[in-house]
Amino acid sequence: MALVVGGAALAAFGASRTSPAVILAGLILGELGLVCCTPTLIGGLARLGRLLPPAPRIALRDASRNRAAAAPAICAVMAAVAGSVALGGYLASDAVRDARTYQPLLPTGHVLVNRNDPALRPEPSLEQVSTAARHHLGASAVALVQGTACPSVGGPASYCSVVPELPADHACPFEPGDNLSATQRRQALADPRCRDRAADYFGSYVQTLVDDGSALPLLTGADPAATTAATAVLHAGGVVVTDPRYLHDGLVTVQVNEVRAGRDEVTTTRWDLPGYALTPTRGQPRLLLSATAARQLALKPVSNGWVINTSTPPSQHRQDRFTADLRGFGTFSLQVEQGAAPRDDSPLLLLLAAAAGVITMGAAGIATALAAAEGRAELSTLAAVGAAPAVRRLLAICQAGVIAGLGSALGIVAGLGTAAIVLFSANREYATAWPAMEPYPYLVPWPALGVLVLVPVVAMFGAGLFTRARLPIERRLD
Template sequence: MSAFFAALRISRRGIGQARARSALIIVMIGLPVLLLTASATWQATGDVTLKEGLNWNIGAADAHVREAASTKPVKQSVDGAHSVAAKGRTAKYRNLTEQEILTLFGPGSRAVPTRVSLTGYRTAGVYREADVREIDLHDPITTGMYRLLSGRLPRTAGEVVASPGLKLPEGSTLTVNGRGAAVAVVGVVEPRRAPEELEIVAPPGAVFDGSSRVSTAWLIDTPAPVSWQRVREMNRQGVTVLSRGVIDAPPPSGNGPEDPLPHATGGTSRIVMAALAAVVVVLEVVFLAGPAFAVGIRRRRRELALIAAQGGSPRHLRGVVLADGLTLGLAASLIGVAGGIGVGAAVTPFVHRGPFEVPVGWVALAVLLGVASALLAAVVPAVQASRAVVPAAQASRADVAEVLAGRRGTVRERRGLPVLGLVLLLGAVAVVVAGTALSRHPSMRFLGLYEVGLLASAVLGQLGLVLLTPWLIGAAARLAARLPLPFRMAARDAARNRGRTAPAVAAVLAATAVFATVAVMSSSQNARVREQYMPSYVMGSTAVTSYEPDPALWNEIKRTTASTLPGVPLIEAGQLAGPDSRTVNVVVQRDCVGHCPLSFMRRWDVRVGGTDLLRYFLRGPDPAAEAALAAGKAVVFDPQALRDGMLVFTAELHKRTSHSVPAVVRRPPDGPLVTAVLPVSLAAKLGLTVRYDTLIADPAVLRTTPEQEERLRAAVRFAGSSASAEVERGFPSNLGVRLLTFVLGAAVLVLGGTFAATGLAAAEGRPDRATLAAVGAPGRVQRLLVAGQAAFISLLGVAGGILVGLILGVAGVIGDHARNRIPPMKPVIGMPPPMPVVLDVPWLMFGSVLVGLPLLAALVAGALTRTRAALTRRLT
């Protein structure tokens, strides 16, 4: 024990003597701890329990009941959020009246309704949507549900209050859909359950009438708390209840409906991914802090050699270095935890409304993670120290006198490590493939084998990179023999000090490999979705669509669209419908068995319209096709949909019926957007009607600007809340934004690792730079030397990371395709074809990262280099 305390004292003195290096290590270790602590504090504060937020959801009420009740008994969860019908019973739903609710809760009870609906409103010529809620905010039962920020609460039917996100100032007026008269905004309130929600609050009966589609709930005030037994009694009558008394004193677990199996597997996936993140963080810290410990050992070689000369054993020397790791790790973790809690306390009040909470368990885990990272980072330098300053009889690599003289000595390479590293990398790929193959089996699909495989693959890959990196450094240094002197010296210095260079290169390589893997998989997924994308209209077309089967509403939408786009000819398209204007489900029988072309999976199979619609799809006039349409024939754009000159399809409304109509085939120049166009006269012959639901503006006539599109969308949405307007612009992709985010994250890690290693190399390489200054080398040469060190580390790490990430990304794309593809038991008519493996590599981005990051690292390192080097006295 005395040796342990002596090691701690020596460590504390060494840390005080090398404050800059110690501060660097503390930052490397403490920053991840700070981020983890702040994230855990953020999550704990934002994760408001049902009991903590009960007043926000039901105010001062004793119970909360939804209007809809099952006609059969139900079994509900404790919080009333989930309910299922009793086994073997088919349940329907009915709406409870206020009298029925009061009867359920007994004499002395009081029920206050709250009604809500997603509704459009217009103010100052702008159309928007928000939840409109009718509730009496003056009733004491609503206390705690809303917080008045400014103004006052509404008193009459012509007054409302709005949430802050709507940005409706006091005194403004708005018109809500379904209400003719405008209402005035008299205040701003914050919904406590969700402050970011867009909500308008009105007094009861102020907005909705009997025809409005609203969701109603009841706040119940009871003389006594509603027990779990009473809740169960109401469950037998099909009623689901949220009770304050049950939340305050919950029943034993297992009383509610069971969770389905996929819900449990989601938890497994989250745990595995959290473990994966922790492993990656620990290894990155070890890679970055390890070289700093190694440099510290070299700076303290004389002190360690004196300990060995006085009889210190290798165990004592290892204890001194590990004491550095323990002391710095504990200090960094405590500083990181304090900083994380401070950041959480400063930020969370502006975002979360829950009580500030520090998760003690997660904070303790973050401290252990920081200390463990520091100890792991100090392990290799500790072993090197015990072998570098002990006499040859104790398996040393250098003599104590050599160390006391200040010479570095030579370091031999273990030839088997690169082979072992390559084996581990191949094992990482094999683990991913094996986990993917096993997860496809039905009995193992929900066991999280794919996620476990990812975790194991990450660990094996990281270890393989660590073992392989020294060999890569040596090979790269040999290739640099013909470079100019500063860069040749930088490569030689990196090869001679692989204990310092290899971890930094491995950290850069690992960060780049993660970026490259994610980039390949994301780009390939985006390419697969892009290949599957089928436009609904001709590129550049403007379309207005309504989903309500109401002819009067459609006429209003047509009038609104025509007035918003004056002078623009509009093409009207419809669908087959029943007598009540409800759309018929039409399925075309294609002349293919098994896998059919993917183009058959369109938004619409057939459309009903006139000559203008036919010309729109054919991109010009076609007299023969127009004559066939006028004669009552269908014009088919997909030849596989034609059988012996007839278009065969099934129409399903109340029952399924099969129809065959004469047809002609035409091929649109840009491929079919729909299968066929049917004449309007055909609907009556089939005993059906036509429900028009789409207006199209041809791009040859109108190219809608974003401002026009916004104005049109607002106008049609105000005419009918189910209406929408869109412009066909092709496949929407945000891949560039996502990849840019990945690049920025990788750049932070790459530059951080590069600058840390370069700073350590520059500090340790002062004698070499002093020699250059002594022989008359200008400051430019010293800057190029440091820039070359940064470029060597970052270029080698980035190039290796892209190569490894490319391999893992390709394996991930193939594995994900095999995992998600479930082969059918037998061919089915009209079944979509199997998707091939779509591989898309962002070569341009990889090239930019490969050139840009090393160049940026070299420029910054060279610019920040101090060229005044003090001459040192050498013993030899």
């Protein structure tokens, strides 16, 4: 018990300090403590067996008398089940965490179509794309997506970007590339201006497009009332942002950054344009410019492709038929938004549980066979006093249940505790990291647990199936 409690305490201490070596040492000590406690636990259960019917009482008594054989089998089952449950718990939590951190490109079911060779062949018209999309993808709406280009910039080394600028009172003062101290990280995590920028830290950017309101609902998935208000702003010559932090006093500050060919300096111009914040939306952050605003910024609209509204994500076969219909205009690539579906680790979890189940049934079978061989004399006594033949089979079932059931129960408890400590350590590290990261949820791998709970039942069934019911009768030779 000292090893169990001390190992758990050491693992918890290592988790609070995010020290993998200390966590591993604590888990090993805890497992060794459970191994050392198993013979005593068998003895305690045997004393409780006096309240049970004869078959399970004899099974517990035999396990207690032959602890040298029963304890290793139970510990083997416990170790296999604990490893399966611990890894299953981590995988289940990691799958849900990935789904929570998923950043969609479009509303679920929508499709973004891009031409792979726009300069080689003429571009299809919106009507041609709409006809193919309705026929093959089941589309209900199609809109042209237009990006921006700076006519004053030319040449292979040129660069132009158009982005909204955060107001000073909304901008986070800490940058992810800074070498922040522990105190500065705590300040950044506590600053409300730095809480909603997780998507901006790891490569996401604000996509700038030119639109008159036709592509807006397909790109953002906004409700009809918000779409109507945003479209009115675009028709009035304003701009629309999908992140309300960029809107200040009814205006949006737009930066135009240009790098001329043969020069290293960046030329930045800023414009305050009437704007509207469209929330809530789905998809990546976007800045939508009206045609009037684009001309004011000296920008040229360029075709980026088409966005298609579908009720369900189209299959690969339907996508292939759509691109084949437009083959005369070149080749096309499709980006289909499938949504944030949790990763399915069920096959791996079931494989781990099956491996633990094989070890459980093997250990239970060996221990049951040894107990049956050593208890042959007692079976003869039972036959002599008139016991029914089924008693032998029932006794084998109970002996297998003691080994498989006790080992599985200890393994499930140890595995869930191990997974909780590992996840707590990871979350402890994430809680002090900058930028802030999504923590792991604490989940129970129910598919694996279901299999592991069923395994002792299967082991008991196998013991009863392969055990002869006829009781042995010993004859004495004169």
